[in-house]
Amino acid sequence: MFAGTQRRIVSIWFPRLATDRALRACPVEGPFALVQRLGNAETLFCLNAAAEVAGLFRGMRMADARSFCPGLVSRPARPDLDARFLAGLRRWAERYCPWVGLEGADGLVLDVTGAAHLWGGEGAMCADIRARLERAGLTAQLGRGSSRGAAWARAHFGDQPAEAPEPDLLALPVAALRLDPDTVTGLQRLGLRRIGDLAASPRAPLARRFGPDLLTRLDQALGHSPEPVTPATKPPRFATRMTLPEPIGLESDVMAGLTRLLEPLCDKLAAHQAGARQLVLTLRRVDQASQQVELRLAAPMRDPARILPLFARGLAGVDAGFGIDQLRLEATRVEPLAPAQLGTTPAASPDRLADLLTRLGTRIGLENIHRFLPAESHIPERGFLLAPAAFSPAQGGFHAPRPRPLRLFPPEPITATGATPPARFRWRAMPLSTARATGPERITPEWWLEDESWRHGLRDYWRVETAEGRRLWLFFTPQNPGWFVQGEFA
Amino acid sequence: MSCADLPCFPLRPGRVHEVCGPSAAVFAACAAASLQGPVLWLREAWLTETLNPLGLLPFLDPARVLLARPPNQIDSLALAEEALKDGSLALVVLEITRPLDLREGRRLQLAAGAGATTGLCLIPEGMGSNAAETRWRATPIFDAAGTDSTPMRWEIIKNKMGTLGAWNVCWNAKAHRLDLVSPAGD
Numbered sequence: 001m002f003a004g005t006q007r008r009i010v011s012i013w014f015p016r017l018a019t020d021r022a023l024r025a026c027p028v029e030g031p032f033a034l035v036q037r038l039g040n041a042e043t044l045f046c047l048n049a050a051a052e053v054a055g056l057f058r059g060m061r062m063a064d065a066r067s068f069c070p071g072l073v074s075r076p077a078r079p080d081l082d083a084r085f086l087a088g089l090r091r092w093a094e095r096y097c098p099w100v101g102l103e104g105a106d107g108l109v110l111d112v113t114g115a116a117h118l119w120g121g122e123g124a125m126c127a128d129i130r131a132r133l134e135r136a137g138l139t140a141q142l143g144r145g146s147s148r149g150a151a152w153a154r155a156h157f158g159d160q161p162a163e164a165p166e167p168d169l170l171a172l173p174v175a176a177l178r179l180d181p182d183t184v185t186g187l188q189r190l191g192l193r194r195i196g197d198l199a200a201s202p203r204a205p206l207a208r209r210f211g212p213d214l215l216t217r218l219d220q221a222l223g224h225s226p227e228p229v230t231p232a233t234k235p236p237r238f239a240t241r242m243t244l245p246e247p248i249g250l251e252s253d254v255m256a257g258l259t260r261l262l263e264p265l266c267d268k269l270a271a272h273q274a275g276a277r278q279l280v281l282t283l284r285r286v287d288q289a290s291q292q293v294e295l296r297l298a299a300p301m302r303d304p305a306r307i308l309p310l311f312a313r314g315l316a317g318v319d320a321g322f323g324i325d326q327l328r329l330e331a332t333r334v335e336p337l338a339p340a341q342l343g344t345t346p347a348a349s350p351d352r353l354a355d356l357l358t359r360l361g362t363r364i365g366l367e368n369i370h371r372f373l374p375a376e377s378h379i380p381e382r383g384f385l386l387a388p389a390a391f392s393p394a395q396g397g398f399h400a401p402r403p404r405p406l407r408l409f410p411p412e413p414i415t416a417t418g419a420t421p422p423a424r425f426r427w428r429a430m431p432l433s434t435a436r437a438t439g440p441e442r443i444t445p446e447w448w449l450e451d452e453s454w455r456h457g458l459r460d461y462w463r464v465e466t467a468e469g470r471r472l473w474l475f476f477t478p479q480n481p482g483w484f485v486q487g488e489f490a
Numbered sequence: 491m492s493c494a495d496l497p498c499f500p501l502r503p504g505r506v507h508e509v510c511g512p513s514a515a516v517f518a519a520c521a522a523a524s525l526q527g528p529v530l531w532l533r534e535a536w537l538t539e540t541l542n543p544l545g546l547l548p549f550l551d552p553a554r555v556l557l558a559r560p561p562n563q564i565d566s567l568a569l570a571e572e573a574l575k576d577g578s579l580a581l582v583v584l585e586i587t588r589p590l591d592l593r594e595g596r597r598l599q600l601a602a603g604a605g606a607t608t609g610l611c612l613i614p615e616g617m618g619s620n621a622a623e624t625r626w627r628a629t630p631i632f633d634a635a636g637t638d639s640t641p642m643r644w645e646i647i648k649n650k651m652g653t654l655g656a657w658n659v660c661w662n663a664k665a666h667r668l669d670l671v672s673p674a675g676d
Contacts, residue, residue: 359576363568363569363572364558364569371556372557380542398552404542406546407541408542435632469512469631470512471640488512
């Protein structure tokens, strides 16, 4: 035993967490199961009580289950939602004690040392937990003990009503020691069925036969070796707030307040090696109305001196009304930003460009500032990609096997016939005469992509130099005869 | 890259220039090629023509070009002013769809001076602003001899700090420079 106060642990096990969660959202009468796809077969992931009564069990094939129980209602399993639900339950359990951790995928463990008397003793506390979980429609089994292992064992194998005395740990089966199934089978073959049998046997042969894990689990259950409860860390919240004794209205005052908010926020971002990508400043007015100023940054940053001027444009549009008495600044999108080495040269150019993009983006939206990225396609319109500059880094690797026009426009029809470029044609009300034509270059449509503009089929592209000077990119569609102008060369 | 016989090119830095004519985009590409650093190209969102990066390849690396699509010319001018003032860009190309008045032109000039950035407005014929430093007209001409060359005629039609003139030029993609071509007829 350890010196000092004896620890008290409560373990909560939700034997039907997944089905309880699904049924809470949408109740079903009768047998119900969640189905998971394993390999090629659908198997039962979790069942409700009615389905278990009907003789179904976990891991059973769905086809077999249907034949046993034709009225079975099933839905696909969602382990991600289960994990989120359990995290919610963990937060709820913090009402009983501050030290709550997760136990596997379907349980919670509470270190209630020194907290139980606030609820009128452990019995009353467990009864309260049980009653609230039952009201929420959750099946739960509770166990208490002086160690985490003992609480787990009682929750899984010795659940009893609150007022009953704790079952004797030594009388529980060996499976209550959190062992793998092979070890349990091995122990049963040796005739060691209860924890008491195991504790009474000599340790050395057991360790030789089953490895050190068995004895570690036994010691943890009996409280001979420590096993702490690890509470989940709270995700950091990047938000600061300031309440003012007197309302303010001047833009310079708001900026001054913002300066004071930005510094702690940026310190916190720096401590987490993160940078803000989107910031929201909420200004609450004395008449309880609030206004939000959103700032989307072109690159993650955490330098107060750089962020502050970027807010200027957004703040100029704020109506202060009778005055603003609370400011709240929150970084709503955060991205990792590693600390950079300080240089001797003044501000590097990528930072300044990112600041400029942010300022331009506050006016027209960051998604309206593009950069060109290379793409693998012979189709002129798809030979490159336009990607938002703030979200995609620059890439090289452009190549054009043949000269391509500098300007592209939607195909403009001209009146001409024949497979070779016309000697004279009119384009945009200009009479033009062909002086030299280079081509054809045949481009076939990409059949795997549906494209309305390529419904005329193949195209034979010609570079036409006119006697008037214009160098145009014409194409002829042999399957659907017609001539079009699509671009102009340098 | 500079051409001794072409007095006003590369464009004077820290000023806003104008170019009109069918080859205005080529002129802008040549101007961008003569500078180092990122280029912002402002083109209103409703215009259907697109700049083809594969066509830009003979002039400059398309990765240097940022393309902004403001919804109207008011936003386009505001963006140009902001970008010129910032100074982190080498060139700001602005496609104009309606004439600039003297105030707008002058504000662009002041912004370009503050940020030491060159500005270039692509204007429709006859829509120039009085504040422009130089105004050029670029027209393609037919080259009877070569097949791959792309000769153009560049005329200065307004110049605040010098004389007017006209030259036949040709972009040399291999050497990455502007070649002066003697006019065939003269």
